[in-house]
Amino acid sequence: MVTLGALKRPTRRKRGIRPTRGYRAFQVVNAIILTGVVVVTLYPFLNIVARSLSDQASIISGEVNLLPKGFNLTSYEHVMSDPMFWRNYRNTVYYTFVATCVALILTTTYAYVLSKKHLKGRTFLVAVAVFTMFFNGGLIPNYVLVTSLGLKNSVWAIALPNAISVFNLLVMKAFFESLPVELEEAGAVDGLSTYGILLRIVLPLSKAIVATMVLFYAVSFWNSWFAAFLYMDKQELFPVTVYLRNLIAGSTGAEFAGAIAETDEAQVGATIKAVTIVLTTLPILTVYPFIQRYFVSGIMLGAVKG
Amino acid sequence: MSTPKILDPPPTTLAEPPPPPPVTRKVRKGRQSWRRAIRRDWQLYSLAILPLLFFVIFRYLPMLGNVIAFRRFRPGGSIFGERWVGLRYVRMFLSDPTFWDVFTNTLILGGLTLLVCFPLPIVLALLLNEVRTRYLKRFVQSVSYLPHFLSIVIIAGMLMQMLSIDGVVNQIVNALGGEPTAFLQKPEWFRTIYVSSEAWQTVGWGTILYLAALTTIDNDLYEAARIDGAGRWRQTWHVTLPGIRPTMMTLLILNIGTFMAVGFEKILLIYNPLTYSTADVISTYVFRVGIVSGNLSYAAAIGLFEALIGLTLVLSANFISRRTVGTSLW
Structure with missing residues (x-):
């Protein structure tokens, strides 16, 4: 179906010439390749969903491919009845919210300052940020720092060390620079302070970019696991990504063994893991169609400058 | 708005070879324009304080923290280590x-x-x-x-x-x-x-x-x-x-x-x-x-x-x- 769609449309529009036989053949091959890309990308998702809905025996015997075998929802019930799973999910929401707020405030203020071309010392302020893109302290000094600041086991260990992404900063700076200067000058004439101009004139004009930034940061904090893995010692503080990590690494799989007594412990893992993967992927998949284009436009904006 | 712009050009144009006034005068002028810049834009500079603190603490401090590669580090001690050991860890x-x-x-x-x-x-x-x-x-x-x-x-x-x-x-x-x-x-x-x-x-x-x-x-x-x-x-x-x-x-x-x-x-x-x-x-x-x-x-x-x-x-x-x-x- 997809292939036909590519063929039916006349191809002469853009380069204004009737397609040659060779080019038509190319279009067919191209459509096949792109269909292949789509299939390869989606296949793992469909497979994991199928596994999550199958029974243990079918998985172990390697029968589950794209369609579930021995359809049942018991594994979903098991995972969803684990209070720790929900607790860690709540943690993810909380960490994402706090970290995104902090990141947004710091990124917006700094980007606004950097967008002021007349500001003395601006080049230096930009360099302070950009240099960190190419050289950073590395894992060990960061670990030592966060530990000695006493941030372990708190949301700040996740929020503070990653509060400004320089890429996002440059995207926002590029946007602020594109705003018409006259509006801000009018604000200044009307007696607004710099803070007032930022809050009452610039930000209301920048809703699109602020939304993009919220998405950039929220998705990255939602998906992050390493900071929590490094700095959180207690299971009830883990975000759901660390919950999943411990499950696939096998360190918490054991507690499900009692739940399904008749099957052996190694077997329990297979569906439980698939179910947890599906349940952690679901929120992203649900919002994905709506947020995708903001990401693309944000990346473009960054590319102009960055 | 446009007058100050002419008086103190943005840093990018500073790189151009300046006309040949005596050095001392240039320095004094530079300091003066800094004072002027701060008086005019202090609110902007104040907005940069928190982000700069972030960069200093969470980006540049760890860079300095790398000195523990050349110093003995004791857990719970200074993040910059206890005493110099030279290139011992590098040789290691x-x-x-x-x-x-x-x-x-x-x-x-x-x-x-x-x-x-x-x-x-x-x-x-x-x-x-x-x-x-x-x-x-x-x-x-x-x-x-x-x-x-x-x-x-x-x-x-x-x-x-x-x-x-x-x-x-x-x-x-x-x-x-x-x-x-x-x-x-x-x-x-x-x-x-x-x-x-x-x-x-x-x-x-x-x-x-x-x-x-x-x-x-x-x-x-x-x-x-x-x-x-x-x-x-x-x-x-x-x-x-x-x-x-x-x-x-x-x-x-x-x-x-x-x-x-x-x-x-x-x-x-x-x-x-x-x-x-x-x-x-x-x-x-x-x-x-x-x-x-x-x-x-x-x-x-x-x-x-x-x-x-x-x-x-x-x-x-x-x-x-x-x-x-x-x-x-x-």
């Missing part, structure tokens, strides 16, 4: 055979990733560019961006499920009459797994900038090429590719810069002691030596070495690119 890792193993692994994995994951998005972008059906193009794009939005933990989980004995890959192996293999336990498979999953994750998202660059190519160029008798292939070769060359160079330099930091988090999730011989890279070794075993100074020395190589790579790539094709990051 240079004579550590494991270090050279992980160094080689890093170069191989980084090289393979660059070789595969750099050109693939260009190819996909060129193919997408030839699609004339709008909705088909958009559909393929949306699907191929998807892996970019997933947590690396989820990707590792899916990899493990697909590559397990009862997973999809072994089903195919079975159907072709082969022996099922526990792929993630086999060192000889690790590089293939790593690079192909990396391609799966990044190829779609990587097309965005190329697709944007492709739309900026002037249609007249194609017109001219056609009049000169160029077919599709030659149009692609002589018009399209040169048109996206700046984008290619920029991304190549950036890729080379992250060369040494090969997918640390992913490797940490999917490797295991059985595959260390091909999977262990500098960053994972630093993690095990430093965080797991607690040899923080030793690990910091290795980490610093890695970071310095990364910086050197990006600077030299940028230098070569500026000299040869005129593209530079700054």
Whole structure:
């Protein structure tokens, strides 16, 4: 179906010439390749969903491919009845919210300052940020720092060390620079302070970019696991990504063994893991169609400058 | 608003050779204009304080913290260590055979990733560019961006499920009459797994900038090429590719810069002691030596070495690119 769609449309529009036989053949091959890309990308998702809905025996015997075998929802019930799973999910929401707020405030203020071309010392302020893109302290000094600041086991260990992404900063700076200067000058004439101009004139004009930034940061904090893995010692503080990590690494799989007594412990893992993967992927998949284009436009904006 | 601009030019123009007034006067003038700048823009500067604090504490302090590579570090003591030990830790890792193993692994994995994951998005972008059906193009794009939005933990989980004995890959192996293999336990498979999953994750998202660059190519160029008798292939070769060359160079330099930091988090999730011989890279070794075993100074020395190589790579790539094709990051 997809292939036909590519063929039916006349191809002469853009380069204004009737397609040659060779080019038509190319279009067919191209459509096949792109269909292949789509299939390869989606296949793992469909497979994991199928596994999550199958029974243990079918998985172990390697029968589950794209369609579930021995359809049942018991594994979903098991995972969803684990209070720790929900607790860690709540943690993810909380960490994402706090970290995104902090990141947004710091990124917006700094980007606004950097967008002021007349500001003395601006080049230096930009360099302070950009240099960190190419050289950073590395894992060990960061670990030592966060530990000695006493941030372990708190949301700040996740929020503070990653509060400004320089890429996002440059995207926002590029946007602020594109705003018409006259509006801000009018604000200044009307007696607004710099803070007032930022809050009452610039930000209301920048809703699109602020939304993009919220998405950039929220998705990255939602998906992050390493900071929590490094700095959180207690299971009830883990975000759901660390919950999943411990499950696939096998360190918490054991507690499900009692739940399904008749099957052996190694077997329990297979569906439980698939179910947890599906349940952690679901929120992203649900919002994905709506947020995708903001990401693309944000990346473009960054590319102009960055 | 315009008068002060003339009085103190923005820093970019300061670099131009100034007229020859005596040095002392220049210094005094500079100080005066700083005072003026602060009086005029103090509110702007005040907005920069918190972000600057962030950069100083969480970016530049750890850079200085690397001195523990040359000092003895006591847990709970100063983050800058207790006393100088000179190059002891550097000598230690240079004579550590494991270090050279992980160094080689890093170069191989980084090289393979660059070789595969750099050109693939260009190819996909060129193919997408030839699609004339709008909705088909958009559909393929949306699907191929998807892996970019997933947590690396989820990707590792899916990899493990697909590559397990009862997973999809072994089903195919079975159907072709082969022996099922526990792929993630086999060192000889690790590089293939790593690079192909990396391609799966990044190829779609990587097309965005190329697709944007492709739309900026002037249609007249194609017109001219056609009049000169160029077919599709030659149009692609002589018009399209040169048109996206700046984008290619920029991304190549950036890729080379992250060369040494090969997918640390992913490797940490999917490797295991059985595959260390091909999977262990500098960053994972630093993690095990430093965080797991607690040899923080030793690990910091290795980490610093890695970071310095990364910086050197990006600077030299940028230098070569500026000299040869005129593209530079700054």
